[in-house]
Amino acid sequence: MAYMAGQSGGYGMLRFTKRDLYNYVHSQKLAQINDGDTAAMISYLEGKANADMMMVARYTKTVDDRLGSLFWADGQMMVDYKLFGDVLAFDATYQSNKYKKPLVVFFGTNHHKLTMIFGFALLEKEEVRTYRWVLLNLLDVMDNKTPSVVVTDGDKAMRAAIAKVLPSSRHRLCAWHLEKNCVAGERT
Template structure:
């Protein structure tokens, strides 16, 4: 089963079903994990391990800023690996407020878990902050990996980190990045929902409520009201999956995360594209050493060439400004890359061109403005406060 690419938990669940229950398997889930993980580390060929270590040491000696760390098990075999080059450190210093982390499988002959740390640059492109190999997906291994990553980045933690819904990963993030906002991928929650909501799958109205909670609630009050209405309308008070999802709403609902930088990211979809790129450079029979060489040349090389091309294009050309007399847009086009300028322009025009504004008499030095979009179906009203002394906007 492991050779077929099944994860340890999938192997254990399959055997549990075949034996008509966990109690009849003859060993625990932890025993299953330990056996498979021990098997994986024993499969790592001595020559491959030596080539990998030799390669990393050579890079560390010849490339300033290159960083790697390897954790060995009690038998002296490679258990976990992390590495990054100096450019990844520079990228993290510039764009490390947001990290997207998602593991992938079947990238090497030993089926070690590949764990890339992905970010977003000033052209809205993927960038790599570092990469790891893990022998398992336990809290202990994630804790080691995140600690190593943090150490390699001079103890600078991200402001936000996006992952899928993995409890072992969540435990390690809470321990290593206690002040980071841990966000869960909305796409994965939406994708997994039908398998947990069998009794509601046929109701379009329920899914309308559920999707509104996932994507369209802008304030905590709006979310709570919509969720309560959904639960009451469909008698879902005792639904275990919904109750558990509600308990961790602060990790996935946009309404609870407007105070933290997230770069417009709502899911780990960027990691999905990264995993696709990793699978393109790997096979089920590739060694760790060969994988690292292809990772450096084909993946990092391609991404960084794309960034260099975008840098050159932005330096040699400018987008057309939608409103030629706008001083704000004229300034923005000078300081933003072409891609990010178009994003800024879109939001700027939506905010100034599509909204009507009503000024409320001010109190002391604070002005109040009511903003509405006459063309919007929901007739949402936004309240903005401006303190003319401090120029603070809320």
């Protein structure tokens, strides 16, 4: 609790919570990141964290002090993963945003065959080290629950990261890519 001088010369109380203090310290750290869009994104995620105390966002910075990779998941995503994360699917949109960063969506299905989103990531690059970083953060946020099966498009960097981070999980190709590979095989 802090005290502040009032207009009449008296003192009043200014109340703040641990969360307020955390937000202030974190905003000071963000001031060191020079990219305005990055600061806006982190600020947006902080606002979400104020509404959802389970919300988690983690990021890396590049050597030139720009956003490297960013992972985030909210409380509902964590609950859904706990219940339905035995099969984890993820895919990257191939740099279709203005920053040319791959957007990764982690998802699965529930018992009603509805898609459940478990988390998102913007990656610096599609490399083994970035996929490894995001998978380690996903596991950490999800209380180290390891999926039994991981379904991807078969990207080589994804495969290598899955083998390192999730060695007990079975890696499978998604049906669309299996069909695409079969059709391509028929043409040759």
